[in-house]
Amino acid sequence: MINQSQLAQFEIQPENSSLSKSVSKFAGLKETLIKVFFTLNGLAALIFIILIFIFLFKEGIKAFGHIGLMDFLYLQRLDANNILLRVYEWYPTSEIARYSLVPLITGTLLTAIPATIISTIFGVAAGIYLSEIAHPNTKEFLKPIIELFAAIPTVVIGFIMLAIGATFFNDLLNPLNRLNAFVASIGLSMVIIPIIASLTEDALRSIPVDLRMASYGMGANKWQTISRVILPAAFSGVSASIILGFGRAVGETMIVLMAAGNASNLTTDVFRSVRTMTATIAAEMGEVSQGSDHYYALFFIGIVLFIITFFLNLSAEIIINKMRKKNTF
Amino acid sequence: MDIQKKQKDILGSLFINSIRVLFAILVIVLFLLIGKIVLEGIGMISFEFIFDEPKNNMTEGGIGPAIFGTIAVTIIMVAMAVPLGVFSAIYLSEYAKDSFFYRIIRTSINNLAGIPSIVFGLFGLGFFILFVGKNLDNVLETGLLFGQPALLWASSTLAVLVLPIVIVSTLEALTSVPKSHRDASYGMGASKWQTIKNVVLPQARPGILTGTILAVSRGVGETAPILFLGCAFFLPNLPIVDLCIGDYCIPMINPTEQFMYLAYHIFILATQSSNPTKTLPLQYGATLVLIGLTILLNITAIIFRYKFRKSLGRN
Numbered sequence: 329m330i331n332q333s334q335l336a337q338f339e340i341q342p343e344n345s346s347l348s349k350s351v352s353k354f355a356g357l358k359e360t361l362i363k364v365f366f367t368l369n370g371l372a373a374l375i376f377i378i379l380i381f382i383f384l385f386k387e388g389i390k391a392f393g394h395i396g397l398m399d400f401l402y403l404q405r406l407d408a409n410n411i412l413l414r415v416y417e418w419y420p421t422s423e424i425a426r427y428s429l430v431p432l433i434t435g436t437l438l439t440a441i442p443a444t445i446i447s448t449i450f451g452v453a454a455g456i457y458l459s460e461i462a463h464p465n466t467k468e469f470l471k472p473i474i475e476l477f478a479a480i481p482t483v484v485i486g487f488i489m490l491a492i493g494a495t496f497f498n499d500l501l502n503p504l505n506r507l508n509a510f511v512a513s514i515g516l517s518m519v520i521i522p523i524i525a526s527l528t529e530d531a532l533r534s535i536p537v538d539l540r541m542a543s544y545g546m547g548a549n550k551w552q553t554i555s556r557v558i559l560p561a562a563f564s565g566v567s568a569s570i571i572l573g574f575g576r577a578v579g580e581t582m583i584v585l586m587a588a589g590n591a592s593n594l595t596t597d598v599f600r601s602v603r604t605m606t607a608t609i610a611a612e613m614g615e616v617s618q619g620s621d622h623y624y625a626l627f628f629i630g631i632v633l634f635i636i637t638f639f640l641n642l643s644a645e646i647i648i649n650k651m652r653k654k655n656t657f
Numbered sequence: 658m659d660i661q662k663k664q665k666d667i668l669g670s671l672f673i674n675s676i677r678v679l680f681a682i683l684v685i686v687l688f689l690l691i692g693k694i695v696l697e698g699i700g701m702i703s704f705e706f707i708f709d710e711p712k713n714n715m716t717e718g719g720i721g722p723a724i725f726g727t728i729a730v731t732i733i734m735v736a737m738a739v740p741l742g743v744f745s746a747i748y749l750s751e752y753a754k755d756s757f758f759y760r761i762i763r764t765s766i767n768n769l770a771g772i773p774s775i776v777f778g779l780f781g782l783g784f785f786i787l788f789v790g791k792n793l794d795n796v797l798e799t800g801l802l803f804g805q806p807a808l809l810w811a812s813s814t815l816a817v818l819v820l821p822i823v824i825v826s827t828l829e830a831l832t833s834v835p836k837s838h839r840d841a842s843y844g845m846g847a848s849k850w851q852t853i854k855n856v857v858l859p860q861a862r863p864g865i866l867t868g869t870i871l872a873v874s875r876g877v878g879e880t881a882p883i884l885f886l887g888c889a890f891f892l893p894n895l896p897i898v899d900l901c902i903g904d905y906c907i908p909m910i911n912p913t914e915q916f917m918y919l920a921y922h923i924f925i926l927a928t929q930s931s932n933p934t935k936t937l938p939l940q941y942g943a944t945l946v947l948i949g950l951t952i953l954l955n956i957t958a959i960i961f962r963y964k965f966r967k968s969l970g971r972n
Binding site for chain 1: 677680784785896940
């Protein structure tokens with residue numbers, strides 16, 4: 329990149345004639361305007377992040393007009409024997425609307441955590457394979473295949489889980505509900521494995537070759553080098569990839585909407601139907617009347633999702649940046 | 658000692674082989690799934706299926722309007738996202754200095770890419786429809802024209818969603834143009850803008866193209882953000898308006914109408930159809946078209962990038 333002082337050397341030197349003076353003045357103005365134009369465009373991503381933040385909050389904050397913060401946790405109700413009960417339910421269309429986010433959050437975790445575990449096993453293995461084990465020629469052929477995996481639209485994966493996956497796991501495991509958190513998490517894995525695989529591969533590849541050489545030079549074999557030298561050195565990069573994968577699992581909509589069964593059960597059983605935060609917005613936003621409590625509550629879920637994924641992404645990026653600094657000698 | 662070493666070797670090769678097996682499972686699953694979709698869907702693919710509209714309460718007929726809607730949304734999305742993304746990348750690579758501010762912009766690009774797609778849908782509803790659209794209606798006194806779900810707002814929202822893809826891909830191409838080329842241009846008396854226009858951008862063209870293809874592939878496959886931005890189950894008419902100048906009329910995409918979308922169509926057929934088993938062939942056919950499109954786009958992008966990187970002499 330050229331800095332300003334270098335650039336100054338090459339700028340047209342004004343001559344004595346008044347004509348060239350005005351020309352260069354005009355050229356300077358033009359360059360400045362162009363710079364301002366590109367700077368404004370450069371801000372686009374930042375502006376959109378801020379706009380997304382503002383407009384989510386603008387709508388979501390109105391939820392607190394009628395719904396208290398505690399109502400998003402539970403609703404207190406007297407049961408038949410006059411005993412105070414805490415009801416953890418998401419049922420906004422009922423006569424006494426219930427807005428507890430607890431079943432939606434457990435539903436999200438119940439799909440996202442198994443998906444992240446499965447994806448970590450396969451994704452890290454694929455990353456190690458591509459970076460350390462595969463022959464360079466094989467790798468050149470296999471890496472695009474992993475990229476193709478990432479390119480499959482999520483609605484297609486949802487459809488596959490619905491049409492093939494659900495029946496397959498139903499026959500295999502005989503779960504409580506045919507569509508359940510486990511089926512959804514298998515679908516989510518197909519999205520997250522490529523993310524973890526390619527980021528793990530990046531992290532492993534960025535380990536300096538000297539470290540490998542030193543390890544081999546001390547008589548270590550391939551597995552010892554991978555497990556005791558390369559993986560520890562790339563630990564922060566690999567964990568960042570897992571964080572990003574988890575963030576993606578929390579934010580994914582179509583797969584969980586189609587395969588998780590969409591019943592907001594408060595459960596810890598992965599073989600039962602659940603409803604996630606994303607699926608709730610997707611399923612209910614189309615039918616809700618604008619300006620109702622339910623409508624604002626859905627925006628509030630959006631805020632929760634935005635904040636969760638924002639901090640997951642931010643922490644992953646900080647880890648990756650630290651790793652880059654450490655690895656550049 | 659010797660036995661211990663041997664045990665270690667066995668353990669090591671066991672681990673390495675299990676990694677190979679895990680990777681093989683991945684590739685096999687991918688091929689099985691794509692193979693299944695191709696086998697079930699290929700019988701449906703015909704001229705009528707691609708161009709016809711759904712018939713008989715969406716249990717027969719084709720996916721023509723959904724394909725048309727997808728193309729219309731994508732065209733408008735590309736027209737918005739690509740210039741903005743390319744200009745943004747030019748700023749980052751040519752003008753910005755490595756400062757705190759620069760890092761904030763880089764972070765916001767990464768964060769924008771990580772926001773859940775359904776949140777983009779909420780943003781499109783809150784910002785584009787209820788804020789921009791409603792205000793446009795007030796200013797232009799068009800009644801209720803812009804302040805409702807429409808093709809334009811779906812495209813705009815998808816444009817924001819794919820913006821990071823365009824920026825990152827263009828930025829990679831721009832930063833890979835050697836500094837010496839820029840210096841040579843400056844040395845010949847070219848200004849900064851002339852250098853960008855005549856030296857840097859032409860070399861970055863394959864990168865911009867790769868970014869555009871990847872953005873299209875992402876946009877075509879997205880469903881969640883447009884669920885409540887104008888996507889319809891079924892529409893009897895295509896979102897077309899005749900633009901007339903004198904006697905000459907050209908059919909144009911009507912950005913204020915609702916539309917059908919291929920990805921959404923698959924979702925509807927699979928989950929809300931009156932008879933899901935009867936429409937299963939339709940679902941496989943539509944899925945094959947969508948997945949064929951995205952894989953084709955991605956293979957093109959991969960080839961482009963491969964050639965581009967090779968031409969730069971690195972891999």
